[in-house]
Amino acid sequence: MKPWIALCQDTFARSLKRGTFLLAVLSAAVCAQAQTPVTLFGALSNFDVLNDTKEPAYGFEIELHGVSSVGGTFNWNRFGAANIVPFQGGVYVRYLSGYDPATKQYLTATPAAVDFTPTNGHQCVLGTLNYQTSGCEHFGVWTYQNPTATYYYWLVADPANPGTLKRYGSPVSIPAPVWTVIQPAKPADPVQVAADIVAPIQPVAAFQYGDAQWMKVYKTEHKRKVGLDELVTDNAVVPEDPAQVETSWYLVQAKIGGKGKRNQKRNQGALGGGSQAVVRRYEFYKFAGTYDAITHEAICADALCNVPADAEVGNYIGAQMAAADLDGPAVVDLTVATAGSGLVTGNVGSIKCPGVCSASLNTGTSVTLTAAAAKGVVFAGWGGACQGTALTCTFTMNAATSVTASFKSSFTLSVNRAGKGVVTSAPAGIDCGGRGSCSNTFPQDAQVTLTAVPDPGSAWTGWGGACSGTALTCTVSMTKATSVQANFR
Structure with a gap:
C-alpha cells in the first residue's frame, strides 16, 4: 500500500487530468493536512565489546556495507581517533595501535578479557573503573546512510609480517541493527520504526547452524536527536531500566x-x-545450553528457547547501544495550567484542561485557546504566552510554550446614579448612561476604576456608597458585593 502522501498526490493528479476540479481542490486540502514524512537522519551504533581472542589485541575494525562515508566515530578508547578507509560498496573504520619499528613493539593493546558484565562503572570507556585491566573496549560510528550490513573484527599481530595487523578469526558476535522507517498508510496512523538484528554467521565445523547467543532488548524514545557520545552504559539517554525492556530474551x-x-x-x-530519536540497548550473552550433536542447533530447556534456564545464559559478549535519529516535523510541547474553577479548550491537540493539559505539536501550528468560567466564577485573565482578559487567545507554536488561565469567584458591582451623566469602568463592564442604575460582575480582588462624566448642562457633585469625594474617578476593590452612588446635578 502506498503511503498516504503518495496517495494524495496521485488523487490530485488524476483529478486534474479528468477535469474534476472540485475533487482536485478537495484532495489538495486533505493533502495539506497529511503528515510530513519522517525519514532517517542518521544510524548510530555504539557498543561495548570484550576481547575474547585470548591474546592482546592491537586494534579493531568495523566493516560497513552500503555506505559511502562516516559522519563520526566514538574515540574514547585507548586507540584514539579511527582511520576511515573506503572500499567498493562500503567503508572500513579502523582503530589502530601505533608501532615502534626499533623495538618491534606495539604501543598500546587491549588485554585479553576477564569475563564480566559491565556495571554502572563503565569499564569499557576510557578512564572509567577497571578499564585498563578489563579487556573491554567501547567503539562507535554513525552514518547518514543506513548500513545494509555491519561486521566487527579484533585486530591482532601478524607474526609473518611484523608491524602488520590481521583480523582474528570470525566477526565479533555483536550484531548492529538495520533501521527501517515505515510511513503510515493513513494520516491518522503513526509512523513505524523497525530495527532488524541479523544473527552473526559463525560456522562451526561442518554443522548446519552457527553458535547461538541470547539477546535482551531495551527501548526508549527522545524528543530530540541523540549524539554518538551519549550512547554509553548508564547514560540517561540509553534505556536500561527494567520498565524499558522491549524483549526479555531472544x-x-x-x-x-x-x-x-x-x-x-x-x-x-x-x-x-514528537519523538526525534529511537534508542535501543541490546545485550548479548553466550548460549551455554545444549546443542544438537548433528546440526549444532540450540536445544533449550523450555523446548521453545523463549526463556533461558539459569544455566543456559553464559558469559557476557557485549552490548550494542543503537539509535535512529529521525527527520520530520519539529515538535514542541504546549502546556496549559488553570487556577480556579474553569475550563480551557484548544482547537488542536485535544486540549481540555483540567484533564488534558498538554500536547505535542508541530512548529508553526496556530493554536487558539478558549476560556469558559464555571457558574458563579469569572475568567480573571491569561498568563504566559497569552495575556489579557479576552476569552480567546491565539498564538503560533515556535517553541515549547506554557499558558496559564485564572478563574476567580465573582462579585457584583452596582452603580446608582442621580442626575444626568455617564459612569464607565476599567476594566470594562460598567457603562451607565442616561438615568438609573447598572451593574456587572468582576473577579474577586479585581481593582475596578469608575469614571464619572457629566452630561452637557449638568455638574458632578460627588460619590456615595463604597466611593466618596468629588474626584471624577474612584477605584473599588472587589472583595464583596459592592454598591456605589454617582451624583450629578
Whole structure:
C-alpha cells in the first residue's frame, strides 16, 4: 500500500487530468493536512565489546556495507581517533595501535578479557573503573546512510609480517541493527520504526547452524536527536531500566546457507508524538545450553528457547547501544495550567484542561485557546504566552510554550446614579448612561476604576456608597458585593 502522501498526490493528479476540479481542490486540502514524512537522519551504533581472542589485541575494525562515508566515530578508547578507509560498496573504520619499528613493539593493546558484565562503572570507556585491566573496549560510528550490513573484527599481530595487523578469526558476535522507517498508510496512523538484528554467521565445523547467543532488548524514545557520545552504559539517554525492556530474551542463531527461524529478529513500534530519536540497548550473552550433536542447533530447556534456564545464559559478549535519529516535523510541547474553577479548550491537540493539559505539536501550528468560567466564577485573565482578559487567545507554536488561565469567584458591582451623566469602568463592564442604575460582575480582588462624566448642562457633585469625594474617578476593590452612588446635578 502506498503511503498516504503518495496517495494524495496521485488523487490530485488524476483529478486534474479528468477535469474534476472540485475533487482536485478537495484532495489538495486533505493533502495539506497529511503528515510530513519522517525519514532517517542518521544510524548510530555504539557498543561495548570484550576481547575474547585470548591474546592482546592491537586494534579493531568495523566493516560497513552500503555506505559511502562516516559522519563520526566514538574515540574514547585507548586507540584514539579511527582511520576511515573506503572500499567498493562500503567503508572500513579502523582503530589502530601505533608501532615502534626499533623495538618491534606495539604501543598500546587491549588485554585479553576477564569475563564480566559491565556495571554502572563503565569499564569499557576510557578512564572509567577497571578499564585498563578489563579487556573491554567501547567503539562507535554513525552514518547518514543506513548500513545494509555491519561486521566487527579484533585486530591482532601478524607474526609473518611484523608491524602488520590481521583480523582474528570470525566477526565479533555483536550484531548492529538495520533501521527501517515505515510511513503510515493513513494520516491518522503513526509512523513505524523497525530495527532488524541479523544473527552473526559463525560456522562451526561442518554443522548446519552457527553458535547461538541470547539477546535482551531495551527501548526508549527522545524528543530530540541523540549524539554518538551519549550512547554509553548508564547514560540517561540509553534505556536500561527494567520498565524499558522491549524483549526479555531472544535466542539468535544463524542457519548456514539458509533462513532459520532465529536468523533475524525485528523490533518494531509506533513512533510516539514528537519523538526525534529511537534508542535501543541490546545485550548479548553466550548460549551455554545444549546443542544438537548433528546440526549444532540450540536445544533449550523450555523446548521453545523463549526463556533461558539459569544455566543456559553464559558469559557476557557485549552490548550494542543503537539509535535512529529521525527527520520530520519539529515538535514542541504546549502546556496549559488553570487556577480556579474553569475550563480551557484548544482547537488542536485535544486540549481540555483540567484533564488534558498538554500536547505535542508541530512548529508553526496556530493554536487558539478558549476560556469558559464555571457558574458563579469569572475568567480573571491569561498568563504566559497569552495575556489579557479576552476569552480567546491565539498564538503560533515556535517553541515549547506554557499558558496559564485564572478563574476567580465573582462579585457584583452596582452603580446608582442621580442626575444626568455617564459612569464607565476599567476594566470594562460598567457603562451607565442616561438615568438609573447598572451593574456587572468582576473577579474577586479585581481593582475596578469608575469614571464619572457629566452630561452637557449638568455638574458632578460627588460619590456615595463604597466611593466618596468629588474626584471624577474612584477605584473599588472587589472583595464583596459592592454598591456605589454617582451624583450629578
